[in-house]
Amino acid sequence: MDTIELLNQHRSQRTFSAKPINNELLSQLITTAQHAASSIFLQAYSFISITDPVLRQQIAAVTTMPFVQQNGHLLIVVADQHRNATLAQQQGLDPQLLSAADRFLASVEDATLATQNLVTAAESRGLGTVFLGSALNDAAKVIELLHLPKLTMPLFGLLIGYPDGENELKPRLPEAAVHFTNGYQEPTTYTAALTDYQQTLQQYYQARSHNARHADFDQVIRGALTSKHPRRELLTILHQQGFLNE
Amino acid sequence: MDTIELLNQHRSQRTFSAKPINNELLSQLITTAQHAASSIFLQAYSFISITDPVLRQQIAAVTTMPFVQQNGHLLIVVADQHRNATLAQQQGLDPQLLSAADRFLASVEDATLATQNLVTAAESRGLGTVFLGSALNDAAKVIELLHLPKLTMPLFGLLIGYPDGENELKPRLPEAAVHFTNGYQEPTTYTAALTDYQQTLQQYYQARSHNARHADFDQVIRGALTSKHPRRELLTILHQQGFLNE
Structure with missing residues (x-):
């Protein structure tokens, strides 16, 4: 399929068959993710594959999404200046600047560019994906579960797998x-x-096959402002992780 | 070309031929960008095309990069919760939650996912691109030049055009x-x-055809920590733009 056509067909996939992604394919997806651009080449992100079933259930509980307990490979995407700070210290440099807003933003962007590449690569191989912003419903818990050190921050989860069922394409803003x-x-x-x-x-x-309802973009915004998980603690957690501490 | 192969061939392109991108193609790239996933579907980003030559020179001056004055279409990518806040107010809702860290992060991620789609779509049509993090060397100036309101933040520039010359592929971390x-x-x-x-x-x-030099990843990190543009003011500017104000 033409690449633009592939990208234009993107939709979230929340239900997957039991067929696992083999390690070779996963590795190929990570490699492709890494080929995205990166701010001043610091490559300030990490991916964490969740394969331990107990850990998977603990993270699924944070998301409160039942489908996260089911099929699909789960990745947690992490903004990561810890690796660079460690390498800086090894050469006797003060890594302080890596904790500034500029480098935090860059690490979020690096992680996100890489993830979008991973999503595109996955879809080109017939896989489906869904982003799990809900992994931040209890960011402190995820940090603890994954032993995330200072100058790292979990951003979102990503489920990847062989699709079971298909959603309609969701119309974007003009x-x-x-x-x-x-x-x-x-x-x-x-x-x-x-x-x-x-x-x-x-x-x-109104017409979609799953969860049809009366809603429009006003409703989308209303939903955001009345969220059950407003995550007001995230700024404090970012500070605790060592970011934005100029 | 296979999509994974295309993504694995990505490299920054800084020099472009004089051939402009026609408006139809640009519009197609924006559409494809919009098909990326978006946190709770808020689509919290905007793209600003710079076509005014005076404005282009002013932004090029912020980047301090001579090639920004040359060929290629210039976009500024903006994290944008202002649109959603305005629509919230129109329906009588308090948009305060859109200024929290959670929604700021989501807007950066939305903008970045969309941009990576745009880059991939462009490359699939034989175009090249380069991210301009340097657009934040004077973020306050860019905000002023583009009349960016509260709850928006410029993230980076992107130059897109028909390649003139080719760079070698840069090896990524293992x-x-x-x-x-x-x-x-x-x-x-x-x-x-x-x-x-x-x-x-x-x-x-050492072997690359442009700007060959003695360097390794330690040098990349050293460069980041001794930057001429450490952008220490970005946190203050984020607050001024209304973000991270819980």
């Missing part, structure tokens, strides 16, 4: 809402496009 | 350094793999 020229555009400048989108998204939510 | 099982691994557990990597990277730096 280009007018996310692509501007020479400066920022306020939503008031593209209200017509947004109104159309509300209708398109409403039709999607 | 998998042992970035992929662990069931818990974090300290660098002391994979020193042999790191030593090999230092040699591999040294050979790459």
Whole structure:
């Protein structure tokens, strides 16, 4: 399949067959992830494969998502300046600058670029994936379970596996809402496009085969603001992990 | 070309021919970017195309990179919860939670996932790209130039264009350094793999056709810690933009 066509067909896959991903394929996916760009080449991320069934259940409990207990390979994606700080200290350098906001942002971006490559590579091999932001519902617990040292931060989980069932494609915001020229555009400048989108998204939510409901983009935002897991502790945890401590 | 092969061939492209990207192709790349996953579907990012030559020179000056003044289409990638906050207010909701660390991280991740899709789509059409972290050398200036409102933050620039010349592929860290099982691994557990990597990277730096020099991964880290642009003001700017203000 053409690469753009493949990317345009992306949807979250939450249910997987029991067929495991073999180690060779997993390794190939990690290699491809690593080929993404990286800020000043610090490659400031790590992937942690969860293969221990007890650990898997503990992380699934953090996510509160029943499907995380089921099939699929579970990765936890980590922003990681700890490796670079350790290597800095080994050559007698003060790693302090790696804890600044700039390097924290870069590590989040490095990790995320690599993960998107991994997702694309997986989908090109017929696998499906779902991001688990819910791995941060109890970030302190994940840090403890995975022995994550200072200057690391878990960002999200990723489940990868052979799809069982298929979801409909979810319509994205109109280009007018996310692509501007020479400066920022306020939503008031593209209200017509947004109104159309509300209708398109409403039709999607009503017609989809799983969890059909009455909703639109307003509802998506309302959901975010009334989340059961607002994760207000994350800034404190970032500080505890040594980040953003200028 | 096979998608994994394409991703594994990625390298930064800093010099472009004068051939412009037509608007239809650019629009196609943005659409594909938008198909990336997004945290709780908030799609919390925006792309800003820089087509005004004066603005382009002002941003090039921030980056201090002469090639930014030359060919290629320039995008600034923005973490954006402002759109969602505005839509929240329109339905009478308090958008405060969108300013928390959790939603800031999600917006950085949304923006970065979308950008990696854009890069992959571009490369599949024979285009090259380079990330410009240097757009944050003076983030306050970029915010002013692009009229970026509260709850937005520029993350990086991206240059896209038809390649003029080609770079060698840069060797990545060994998998042992970035992929662990069931818990974090300290660098002391994979020193042999790191030593090999230092040699591999040294050979790459010595043999490459542009800017060949004596360097290895220790040198990469040393460079990060002695940067001329440590960007220590970024945390303050993030607060000013309304983020991380729990």
